[in-house]
Amino acid sequence: MEGIAGQKSLYERVDAWLARTPFLEFKHFSFWNSYRGAVEKMLASDAEIIKKPDIKRQGKKPAICRT
Secondary structure (H helix, E strand, O other), X not given: OHHHXXXXXXXXXXXXXXXXXXXXXXXXXXXXXXXHHHHHHHHHHHHHHHHXXXXXXXXXXXXXXXX
């Protein structure tokens, strides 16, 4: 256990690796802007799916309400 105490944490190792990762920012490309755009698009798509009525359930009561 004493040997582990002096080692870097997983977070510290990943942070150091990301700091060395090339091409996160390159000329007209920004990885973080692209990533943000992809996540926003995914979340908007998920929100639309949630808003759509479920045709299979229309007019049906939940099983717990049936008598």
